[in-house]
Structures are given as C-alpha cells and as structure tokens.
Amino acid sequence: MRGSLGLLYNRAKIGLLLLLFGISGCNTLKKVEDEELLLTKNSIFVDEEKVTDSEIKGLIGQKPNSSVLGYPLRLNLYNLAKENPDSSFNDWLHRKEKREKRLNNFLSAKQVNRLRESFLVKGSSEFLKRIGEPPAVIDTAKTNKSVKRLEAYYNTKGYFNSAATYEIVEGKREKRAELHYKVNLSKPYIVDSIQKNIASPELDSIYKLSAKKSYVREGEQFDLEKFTLERERLTSLFRNSGVYNFQESSINYDILRDTTLDANDQLLDIQLNIKKFRSSSNGVDTTTNYRVARIKKINIYADYDIYGAADSLQVLEYDNYNIYYSNKLRYKPKALTDAIFFTKDSIYRDLDRLRTYRQITNLNTFKYPNIDFIPDSTQTELVSNIYLAAKPKYSLNMNFDITHSNIQQVGTAFSTSVITRNVFGGAETLNVSARGSIGLLSDASLSNETFTSEIGGDINITFPRIWFPFKTEKVIPYYMLPQTRLLAGTNFQRNIGLDKQSLNSVLSYNWSPTNLHKNNFELLNVEFVRNVNPDNFYNVYRNTFSNLDDIADQFKGDSQYDDYFEVDDNGDQFLDIPNGANTFADDVLNGSIPVTSEEYDEVNSIEERRVRLTENNLIFASNFSHTKNSKSDINDLDFYQYRIKVESAGGMLALVANVVPYNKNDSGQNLVFGVPFSQYVKTEFDYIRHWRVGESQVIAFRSFAGIAIPYGNSNSIPFVRSYFAGGSNDNRAWNAYELGPGKTMNVNDFNEANLKLAFNLEYRFPLVGDLKGALFADAGNIWNVFDNENNPDAIFSGIDSLADIALGNGFGLRYDFTYFVFRLDLGFKTFNPGKVGSDRWFDGYNFKNSTFNIGINYPF
Structure with missing residues (x-):
C-alpha cells in the first residue's frame, strides 16, 4: 500500500512538472492567425495628452489579455486546450482497434460515446477553455464602437464637436500591436443662462428656496452628469418637502441656441422644465398640479396578517397614533411609535419614511415592514398605514465553522444560540449562546499539547434604544439606530499558555450617525482572568x-x-x-x-x-471606538476604512480608593476580591485602503498603531490586553508571538509588549476561476515603553528604534468559497532586527526557513 502511494505521489509530481513546463513553454501566439494581431496595450490620448482616468479607460470595449506580473497565464491555459478533442479521441480509438481486434466485444457504442464525453478526453479541453482566456485579437468592429463611446462621453462633457480616431501600432515582436485612441476635443460649450418653467406654484416656491444649491450654474462648462445630479437633487428636495408623489420624469431640460449666430459661439441657454403630475385612470391621462401634503392619520397594524380582516382588530390611540392589534397588544406602544419618524399633521418627507424602514428593521422583531400612504381627493392629506408582521418569538441557530486565530492555525468550532424576541414587550432581543472549538496550535512551542480547546457561553440582551438614566434622544436620535447591549459570559481555554478561565460582562452602546460611520461606547467592560495552572x-x-x-x-x-x-x-x-x-x-x-x-x-x-x-487579572475598563467605511457594496474594490479606539481601565476603581480602603499585596497594589486591578490607558488607530488597479486586481494597504500605558496600580499591561507581532493576520514571515520586542530575538515563548506598529501591503490578482494569488510585504514590530521592562533591546527609545522594524514578504493563494475565503501564505524574513549586521538582511531567505500560514478570509 505504501509503495502504491509513493508511486502515485511521484506520478503526481511528474504530472505537475509537465503541466508547468507545458504552460511556460506554450506559444502565446498559438491561436493567432497570420493575418491577425494580438492586442497588447490600449492607450488614450486627448489633445495629445495621455489619459489615465479609469472611468475613461473603461469605455474601451476590447482589452488585452489579463496577466500575472506580465505573464498571460489564462491565455496560455486556453492555448493548451485542443481545438477538436473528438478527433484526438478517434485517433486513439483507431490505434486501439488495430492493437486489439476484439475491442468492440467489451466496449459498446454507448460506452464509447460516454468515454468521448469524459473529462479526460473532451472535458479537459473544455475545462481549460473555461478557465482560460482566448487571445485578444484586434477587432476593428469593436474598436470603432470604442471610438463612438469616446465621442459620446466627451459630448456629455460639453465637447459637442469632438472627434475620435484610432491607430494600430504594430510592435517589434511579431503579430502583436497596440491600439492608440486619439480624441480631438475642440472648444467646450458653456451654460450662458438658465431659465425655468415650473408648472406647479408650490414647486416653484420650494425651488426658489434652494436655487443657489443647483449643480447646473451659469458660466460653467456643459456637463450632462451635473444635469443628472440636479434632477436627483430636485426629486429629493420635493419629496422631502411634502410632495410625496413627485416623479423624476417630470423634470427635463431644453437646450436653447440661436443657430443663426456665429458657429464659433459656444454659449448655451438652458431651460428647466418641471411639468405637472401625470396620472392614468381607466385609460385616460390627466394632469394636476403638485401639492404639498401633510399626514392626517397614522395607523400601525402591530399584528398584520394578509389573510386577516382589519375590522376584526382592536385599536389603541397612543400619542396621535392608532395601534391596531388582535386579542392582546404584545408590544409597549412607545416601542412602536418611537420607530416611526413622521407624526400627525407633519408634512410628508421621504427621509422620514426611509428612517422608519431602517429603525423597524433595527428592532429585530418584525419582518421587513410595508408602509402605504393614501391621499385624499385634494392630494394634500395622507393616511399612513404601517403593516408589521412579527418574526417568530423563538429561533434556534446552529453553526459549524472553520476557525482561525492568532494562536491556532486552523480549527473547527461549533456554536448554538437560542434567540428570544420582544422579551419585555419593548422589542428587546435575548440571545443565549454556547460554543466550543478545537484547533491545531500555530506553534508547537506554545504548549506541551498539539491541540487547543475552548468552551464558553454568553447571555446577551439587546435593547433597540439607549438604555440610560437620562434621555438621549436629542443627542442620539432614533434614526441613528441606537442599541444598548448587556452581556455576561464565561470562557475556558486549555493548552494555551497556563489554561485560562475568564468571566466578562459588558454594557455597551452603539449607533450609526450615517451609513458610513459607526460608534461604539463600552461604558463598562469588566473581565476577570484566572490562570488555572x-x-x-x-x-x-x-x-x-x-x-x-x-x-x-x-x-x-x-x-x-x-x-x-x-x-x-x-x-x-x-x-x-x-x-x-x-x-x-x-x-x-x-x-x-x-x-x-x-x-x-x-x-x-x-x-x-x-x-x-x-497572577490573575481584573480589568475594569471603558472604551470608545469610531469607525468609518466608504465601501458602497460587496463589489466595491476601491474604498477606505479607519477605526479609532480609546480605552481606559482602573480609573473609577482608583477614585473609589480615596473613599474605600483597599487591601494591598506585598508590592503595594490595591486589591479587589484579592486580585490587583489593572490601570492603564490605551489608544489604537487602524487604517485600510484598497485601490482597484485592473480587472479584479487590487492593491490593499493597512497601517496600525497602538499603545497601552500602565500607571497607578499597574506597572505593566495585562497579557490579554498587550500586543504581539507575527501570525497570519500580521507579519506573515514570523509565527504568532515570535517577533520582537524590539531587536530581541524570540527571547520568550510568548513575546508581547505594549507598543505596536504594523504596515501591510498586498497585491491581489486572479489566477484561475475562484483561485486567486497575492504578493505581500509586511513590516512592523512591538516594543516596551513606560512599563517595567529593563532590557534596552526591547524598549522603544525614540526615532532610532524605528530601525528595528521587521520586514517580511512572500506570496499566497486564496480560494473563494463565496461564504468565506481560504488562505495560504508563505512568508520570508527579509529584514530580521533580532540579528546583527549584514545577517539582518536575507539571512535564511529560502523555502526551508519560510513561515507557512493558514488563514480564513483576507487579513485586511
């Protein structure tokens, strides 16, 4: 058996080598005909200046073949596929028939056809074609379309007399060429005057109040994009000023120009037209003036059932809202009305409607709501009906995941939770969860055992409001989706350090001022850490x-x-x-x-x-973090994100020491329940930036800076709050806890400190299908500062200590499983501050001394 496996392994290696030689030796021009040219590059010149704008370059329909570091991998994979795999099969079959006359005795026609369709014969070629890429042969029809797109684009920017052409520039290498697109802009057209023709008087009054905010302005260059933005602005303005039924199609523009004037006259007169409201009934179209509408009545259907009858429901009038329900109202009226952002007799605002949708969803008690507005005959009064369908009272979630952390390379985790909604009638959510995991240690030196284990549980209750003795609605209104979270939990780890048991409780508030910004304030974060052994x-x-x-x-x-x-x-x-x-x-x-x-x-x-x-730790902390993420959606590959966090621990307990005398240990530290409480201040800044540099190609950058300063009752930072370097999400040329502090070289089994700098740069690119590659460079280190460390090599002493920043680089593979990304990284120590002199650079820079990391999802 062992011999068979060895033979199979050797054959696999030989096959892989043959495939690599085949790809590297493949002729790029194999499927480019003699009269054809392979497109190698597109260049755009506007008035003889080269254009680098990605939006304009995106107008070009035909693009060169993709490449990885200049190598056309997908093209060469495509070239490996046979043009007619059936003919190859028939040749094989013919030779087989000559060698074995009785082939038909044991192969039926049906079996032959199945074999023809098999992966090894035909499927392999189809697979290579699917994951590969056909040669980008210059197609003049596609090129002419790109020319038309360029002209159309610059027409929208006011260059109505622009003209575009293209030139095929053959390269020095055979059957290869570049395409040069050339655009002559001529003079742009300018908006000379703006006239308005607004049919509805009330719209005219609203428009006048905000005319100065118009995107279309006199004296500026004509730009169709600004006209589009102005239509969107006016639509939003009217719909947020009481005109609930305003239609964007009611807005159009006329361009007025006297054709008898000089042909060189580049001035345009613009007329803004806003028509009346148009409706259709019984096949008859009618038009009426737009009117400002107010909300006359608000009905909330708390037990909405599409099969039920409204007249069978009971009604409760509360704060100018009518709440309909069946049998017994299961919700506190205020919990429902606080989620509604329009009130009786207020003018209609689209913004209030959207905020209502968001806040009702934020309650996590109802399914996505349905909100109707029914006008009266005058179109000036509205009845709002809000239909709420409850989610199930209880739900059970079970998860089985692949996990990864800074301690374990890979592991499995099982978790289960029971969710109870509307616990106290105010749309509160109670979550009781339990979890367990087992994982493979990332470094054998971290424990005598090979595997880690963890078991824990939490009780978490969420309130869809700020739970505080004082009213906070004016500072944090409900449209910011405020939440209060109370958590109590415990966790037990084995084979990690000394085996730890932790008890923690959290009282936190979070809210989102905008879609981009999020705030989290942990008023109390109490953690007790006990070393079991x-x-x-x-x-x-x-x-x-x-x-x-x-x-x-x-x-x-x-x-x-x-x-x-x-x-x-x-x-x-x-x-x-x-x-x-x-x-x-x-x-x-x-x-x-x-x-x-x-x-x-x-x-x-x-x-x-x-x-x-x-020693055991008692951490009694408060912290605030602010996050901004400019990512618009999951497909946005060009965005930035930053996080700022400030934390303080032990301050309140230290103040109490002036009133309540604490017991002290031999070191003079104040004790709470026999444990010295930690006292420190900590701040962190994390910045991430992604640039899209090509089709599915991204350059990702991350920087991190953090410092924790002990004082008062502490002369060092608790291990669970300190920093470490190395690992799959940090400097990947070192294992977790292996790097630093400073220029010390792995002096401890768990190297940690209270100051950290980290910088990461990664180039991500597609390889084949869902398989992607990456090249990365990681820099950073940890140091001790303002604590009890006395080793000068580990202490940050100023700018000179930046010379001890470690540098690692390497490459990796990622496979996208849709729900998560499985990641393999190989890091090499480029600059090792723990060594001396020239040995710091590229010492042990080989596969034998490289560091292998397994990760789940992208590190940043």
Missing part, C-alpha cells in the same frame, strides 16, 4: 525555563543545592518544576545564592515575568 509556568514557557536553568548549571553537582534539582532518565540534572525553579529564583534575588550582576538581572527579569503571567 500557574505552577505549570516553566513547563509552558520553555525558553524562559532554559534561561533560568542555564544560570543554575554552575550549581549542579553541589550537594548543598540538590534540593533545587531533579534527575531525568539520562542522569542529567534540571531545575525541579515548579518548586525547585521558584525557590532557586527567590534565593538568587534575596542574596542566598551568589551570582554575577548580569545573572541577577536575568533572574529578576524572569521572576517578574513569571509573577506577571501567573
């Missing part, structure tokens, strides 16, 4: 133990120090864990064991780290 410190942090054991080597064999050591099966002595190692460190620090000053400092650093990482 503190005596296991030296078993987990093997590098730290090795450093301590090396210092103890000089005392091995001396009988007076035997209590520190244990003997393994080979007769070698090691510090006993935990008692021997802990006692040895204590005796060194209290002067009972003579060591050099350097050794004393090393032991002191080790002991400080052990105490810090084995």
